[in-house]
Amino acid sequence: MxxxxxxxxxxxxxxxxxxxxxxxxxxxxxxxxxxxxxxxxxxxxxxxxxxxxxxxxxxxxxxxxxxxxAKLGMSDAIDNATVYGDIRVRYEDRSGTGATTGADVDETRERARYKLTLGVKTESGDWYTDLALAMGANGRSDNATFGKSATTNINDKETVFVKRAMVGYKATDWLAIEAGRMNNPLYTTPMVWDADLNFEGLAEKVNYKMNFADLFFTAAQAQYQGDRKDFSTTGDTITTELFAFQGGGRYLFNDTTSAKAALTYTTYSHNTSNSTFKPGIGTDGAGAATVPGAVNAAGTAFVPAVAAKPGYAIAASGVNDLDTIEIPAEVNFMANSSIGVRLFGDYVYNTNADDRAKHSGLAAAANGSEGSDDSAWMLGVMVGSANDFKSFEANKMVKGDWSARIWYQDVGVWSVDPNAVDSDFMDSRVNMKGTTFKAQYNFTDNVFANFAYGHATRKNNTFGAAGAASDLALNLKDFDLVQLDLTYKF
Structure with a gap:
């Protein structure tokens, strides 16, 4: 032709x-x-x-x-390219009660925010890529605040950063290998991994169909903190790697009911002689570890620990003695011809929690983990409109669709990586428990609004509500969050 x-x-x-x-x-x-x-x-x-x-x-x-x-050119080697992204505007109100110095105080942070994500996916035979740009140097949030801050103004422009840069290879019908900065390859929940966080490293993904079951196995090797340097004299630097292994499956019982579950083991490898990886929960202002509310000789009260996100320098909330077993799961079914229901949950147990507690340097933790501080769990339900079961299960919402979900979660202080938990509903904290409600309505297929409210309290008052890059500068006793979003996807 x-x-x-x-x-x-x-x-x-x-x-x-x-x-x-x-x-x-x-x-x-x-x-x-x-x-x-x-x-x-x-x-x-x-x-x-x-x-x-x-x-x-x-x-x-x-x-x-x-x-x-034809004015939009493309290499002859590329079979297909898809541009995607979203623009979101948000109103947010965070408030909490807790200690900074002396007695407990209240703190409220009210902001209008926005975010932009712009990406392109390509395919070339068995090879594929994902490149995305987004705002926000901290990988746990792509948001920017209107007016930026009290010391800057509307004329200051935001910087765009690389969010993903991944190359993938579909080796067989059932095996794919990905390398670079990529979407989290694991089936998990925000209780464990913030949805904005990415992996940097390698992932091997196996998917195998067997009658009514879809089986999957994922192995991920992430460079959590990189750039290893070994010198014959001085100046050595260490690295920290994350290794995750997950196996699970989805089973279709009939045309309107399915279940999905997985078992995940995650561990970290690094030089434990580096004291900066010590999982401290805070200091009393004089450098000595203590418990919330304690006051040192200078009258300075407990200050919560602060740490960076994965891939950057780790401060007090270290990742040593974290060997976790996670079990995320969900059941989807149609209540009737137009309403779908999802029951979902997650459970995490740190097999090394006692050592993590002992190595924290806190006198109160010297005898090991207390109660359920070694575990975290979540349980929730979602209800939403759906034209068919397949669309509901895949979270594909179109014009006029709605959904509402509510969940409760309880996160022990030694149970999960404090550098990776969700940055919104628990303010990037562990040792917190509470309930979150979130609803969505689609004005069109690609424009929708979300409303969310969450309330949480400190789980174990023996320890602080430790966090990494928290938005409120308090050792929280309680926390409330309200968010209203408008999102345009393309």
């Missing part, structure tokens, strides 16, 4: 859907039939062209569309 006819047929089949020029005649069966006959060798190109006689206007319009589309 010559270039002109091939492009005419392609534009005819996809023109109105992709270009939105509203020319319905471009998608009729005549062109479909001509293309099929030529591709099968029934007709030659010369024999096919007369069949299009009388459609000159359509042909000219198709040629214009092809030329217009």
């Amino acid at each position: 010559n270039f002109k006819l091939r492009n005419i047929v392609a534009a005819t089949l996809a023109g109105s859907a992709l270009m939105s020029f509203g020319t319905s005649a471009m998608a009729d069966s005549t062109f479909d039939l001509v293309q099929a006959l030529v591709s099968k060798g029934v007709l030659t190109e010369e024999e096919a062209l007369p069949l299009l006689k009388g459609r000159e206007n359509d042909i000219q319009l198709a040629d214009k569309k092809v030329k217009k589309a």
Whole structure:
């Protein structure tokens, strides 16, 4: 088929859907039939062209569309490229009660915020990529605040950073290998991993279909803190790696009911002689570890520990003595022909919690973990409208759809990595428990609003509500969060 006819047929089949020029005649069966006959060798190109006689206007319009589309060039090696992203604006109110110095005080932080994500995915044979840009140097949040701060103004522009830069290879029908800065490859929940966080390293993903079951196995090796340097004299630097192994499956009981669950083991490897990885929960202002509310000789009360996110320098909330077993799960079913229900939960147990407590340097933890400080759990339910079960299960919402979810979570101080937990509903803290409600309504297929409210309290008052990059500068006793979002996806 010559270039002109091939492009005419392609534009005819996809023109109105992709270009939105509203020319319905471009998608009729005549062109479909001509293309099929030529591709099968029934007709030659010369024999096919007369069949299009009388459609000159359509042909000219198709040629214009092809030329217009050709202005956006693409390498011949690329089979497909998809641009995606979203713009979100948010109103947020965070408030809490807790100690800074002396007696407990209240703190409220009210902000209007926005975020931008812009990415492109490509495919080339068995290879594929994902490149995305977003605001926010801290990987746990892509948000920027209106006016930035009390010391800057609206004229200051935000910086855009690399959010993802991943290359993948589909080795077989069931094995894919990915390398670079990538989406979290594990099935998990925000109780353990903030949804904005990415992995940096390698991931091997196996997916195997067996009758009504979809089995999966994922191995991930992440460079948590990198750039190892070994010198014969001085100046050595260490690295920290994260290793995760997950196996699980999804089982379809019938056309309206499914279940999904996984078992995950995560561990960290680093030089434990580096004291900066000590999982301290705070200091009394004089450098000595203490418990919330304690006051040193200078009258300075407990201050919560602060740490950085994965991939950056780790401060007091270290990752030593973290060997966790996680079990996330969900059950999806249709309550009736238009309403779907999801029951979901997560459970985490740190097998090394006693050592983590002992190595914290806190006198109160010298005898090991207390109660349920070695574990974390979540349980919730979601209800939403759905045109069919498949769409509901995949969280594909269109115009007029709605959903509402509520969950409770309880996170022990020694149970999970404090540098990775959700930055919103528990203010990036561990040793917190509470309830969150979140609802969504779609105005169109790609424009929707979210409302969320969460309330949490400190779980064990023996220790502080330790956090990494928390938004409130308090050793929290209680915490409330209100968010209202408007999101446009493209």
